[in-house]
Amino acid sequence: MIVVLFRILILVSIALLIYTWVQYYKNPQRKLRIAKESKEFYFVDQANNSKKNLQFVYKGCFFEGEKYLGTTEDSFEVVNINITVNDHLELRGLTRDDLYFLENEILLRYPYAKITWKHPINKLLLTTLE
Template sequence: MIWLLRFVLLFFIFFLFYAVVKILFTSSRKLESARKHNRFLLIDNDDVRKNFMLTYKGAVFAGEKYIGSTDNTFDVISISIWPENSATLKGMVKDDFFYIDKKILENYPNAEINWKSPVKEFLQH
């Protein structure tokens, strides 16, 4: 009976360790840390149907990918990006958005990037 109790205790310790490690390395935690430290971070799945999140200079953006055909393959051909909170865009300049475009195009070279409001209007002026 004591060996069963030891086994359950050992199992509980391993489960607790696994849960703590999983919580520490979640993508939302990484995104929040990068946002607080004003770093660039792009969190994306290989699944085209899922949106991606990125942060740059304290602002968080969401992006939606659309697949289509290129020369001989199906690839991401269009990406729509919008800020999660427009108030966090304060202090950003056009070069910041061009930098974000460049970083996204490194992952999706065939994509056309479409910014949604209010960034779209800002870039047109």
């Protein structure tokens, strides 16, 4: 009887280890960290949940956007997104074209949104092209 219980305990522990590994592998924060280290573009968002902030990484810079729900002509949609950066030093090397790329990626997901970049990103967008 003790041998059977021990075998069941081993099977339960193996199932728990597999479940923990799968949860770790699917974790979006881990994927964001990997994308930041490899300087790739990665976008994390729950489109059906307007209370969750969107997060994305581009060229090693971590951005976070706050979504605000509003009305359009037909329905309630995300109409305003405020984007900030956590570490201002990560912005080094980002160009205006990179910010336009990011805006296009966000507008693909939220076509009614007005994107507002917070300080210091908005200073780059406001300077004139020479």
